[in-house]
Amino acid sequence: MKTDNWGFYERLSETEQMRVLINIGYNGSAPLPNYTELLSITVNLYPVRESNRTNRQFVQQLEQLESKLEQWLKSTSGAIYIGRINASTRLEFYYYLEGGRLTDEQLHAWLGANWRFRAQAYRKEDAAWSFYFFLLPSAMEQLFVHNAQMIYALIHKGDNIGEPRNVYHWLLFREDGERSEMEELLEAHGYVIEREKEGKPETDYPYPLVISKFEDVRLDTINERVRDLYRLLDGRDGRYDGWGAAMRLSRTNRIRRYIRRRVEFAQSTLRKVFAGRS
Known part of the structure; x- marks a missing residue:
């Protein structure tokens, strides 16, 4: 059903x-x-x-x-x-x-x-x-669905989504010429071309491109960025392939994570001690 x-x-x-x-x-x-x-x-x-x-x-x-x-x-x-x-x-x-x-x-x-x-x-x-x-969501709206799921997961893990960080976006192209033209356009719109980061090519889209912007990962911010990239890709033989960013924990959540790890380490040590005595 x-x-x-x-x-x-x-x-x-x-x-x-x-x-x-x-x-x-x-x-x-x-x-x-x-x-x-x-x-x-x-x-x-x-x-x-x-x-x-x-x-x-x-x-x-x-x-x-x-x-x-x-x-x-x-x-x-x-x-x-x-x-x-x-x-x-x-x-x-x-x-x-x-x-x-x-x-x-x-x-x-x-x-x-x-x-x-x-x-x-x-x-x-x-x-x-x-x-x-x-x-039902369109192709772009399906990305919005995925964005909401990712950001919910970040919040659940204690991420301070309002704190700016490098947010990376992955694009794929069928032709190297299209990728080169897109690089110039993206730089003109304030994106950084991440030449040292490798994208994962696909059979139909063998030319990856990784770009970034320094900003927060609030849902409105990420959705607007995806909408912007979709607009820039319109009419070109390219595809948007997702985004990612490093976590930024708040001070409270950093302390909680530290305490949790110390407790887990202590519990693990005790289990090993008692296992050795048995």
């Missing part, structure tokens, strides 16, 4: 920036039989933000709604949660439903009892899951 595989990325429309969370795990199995109805629930963020003193409380209230709504819809109608769109003024949740298993009266009654702010619910037939496929 499918496995949960959530991806997060940013999409720029003509009028706004949207942050999209989507369960990519349904790609390959969608559309699912019988799940022919698309349900969207839209929350106006202004009154929610004004009713909370801190941004943390604001986020927690929305997370609680998301969790409770998903559990209720799944238990009462078997609804499938495919994702959400977060814009500056609204938050939209999207589900696919089996026809006839949920009435408007049930939905409005639940929202009235569990959400004190106004929420708009909209339903339409979408047996082909066209909206789901619209939400």
Whole structure:
């Protein structure tokens, strides 16, 4: 059937920036039989933000709604949660439903009892899951998904993502001439050509190029850099192949890592001592 595989990325429309969370795990199995109805629930963020003193409380209230709504819809109608769109003024949740298993009266009654702010619910037939496929990330947006996963992993390991460092990007080209022309263009845009660093050539793209910029690794920064490189590569026979950077731990996390390593070393030493006595 499918496995949960959530991806997060940013999409720029003509009028706004949207942050999209989507369960990519349904790609390959969608559309699912019988799940022919698309349900969207839209929350106006202004009154929610004004009713909370801190941004943390604001986020927690929305997370609680998301969790409770998903559990209720799944238990009462078997609804499938495919994702959400977060814009500056609204938050939209999207589900696919089996026809006839949920009435408007049930939905409005639940929202009235569990959400004190106004929420708009909209339903339409979408047996082909066209909206789901619209939400699936493009080739560039797939890189944004990967960026979010990498930066989340860095944060989890204690990285201070706001601290600048050399951020390296790998590009690949089919022709050496294209690579040479791109070097000049990249240098004009402030990139450093890392001639001492070797890229990994591929059969179809045998000419690698490694470049860098000194900056932080916040998600907005990395996504903007990827978007910039995609634009510069447009119309050229080249491909973007990812980025990387050394970790920069905060002082607190450096101390924690040092203490953890000392404890692990001490435990390892004790195990060896006791093993020798047995």
